[in-house]
Amino acid sequence: MNRNYLSIKTIVAIGIGAALFMILAKFASIPSPIPNTSIQTSYAFLALMAAVFGPIAGGLIGFIGHALNDAISYGSVWWSWVIVSLFVGATIGLFAKRINIEAGGFTVKKVITFNVIQAVAQGIGWFLIAPALDILIYAEPANKVFAQGVFAGLSNIVTVGVLGTILLFAYAKTRSQSNSLHKEL
Template structure:
């Protein structure tokens, strides 16, 4: 009897492409906020889509790998506290995966509400609590600075995912054939 692997070929490809798109969006579709090293980023909306479609493991790896490589390419070195949080956020988005069940092609008001409650909770914990805490523990950053960065990044990421992420997932859901959507035609 064979085992079902979490990282199928399809999932590995999704991680590679997802991380690449995360890097591109983080590099070229980010707007500085005026708060040091904190940008308005569209990459988290894309991370939400990939996490909901492929699940928490793929979402976590896209967030972690994509953020790590983006930091190396943009800043010259990785900032591990926020990389870890990006991975956790990807996992958290992916936890809505089974509840939403996007593979059925349905993303109505109930699924939108469920997804957004999950993403707000996950991102609030990640950016308002974990990122500042890890910044202090790993890098001995000043608490006032990292709390401000976490609040700004988290607030913007929550808003971006609520609007753009929801739209991306909705658009994706419209590309999926609904179960039993084909009816038998009568022949004459």
């Protein structure tokens, strides 16, 4: 019987990652002129965790961390945006094998690949899914939710593009490159 279970390491990463996502969302965000929208550093951390631990961990860290932050900060959870955090984390994690951060080295090609992946994931999530769910679930006005979604998406793309790239570069430096060991003769 071959069952794929989450490793203890991944489960711990989900718990710690969700807590850190929540803390970053609550205390390391920058207010914006758009109502109920801020510039979030938590998505750079989410991108790192998704790249290292994969789509299940990335999705759950985004989902749990965002839901906890909403519950603590606002007293209720804004599910449309929580779902987008799940989507962004899972999507980045799903394509993480293309950058293979565990192999060490974060080349220019990997940086570009990572940023294309994260920009597309966030664009779909914030420009389309979040506003559509806001309209369907909460009957919010379209002009308001599309303005919020576009601002959140663009700011997250830039934040992950800068901070996420730095985090992944630093993490890659801690990994051994597969061809770094040579046999001495």
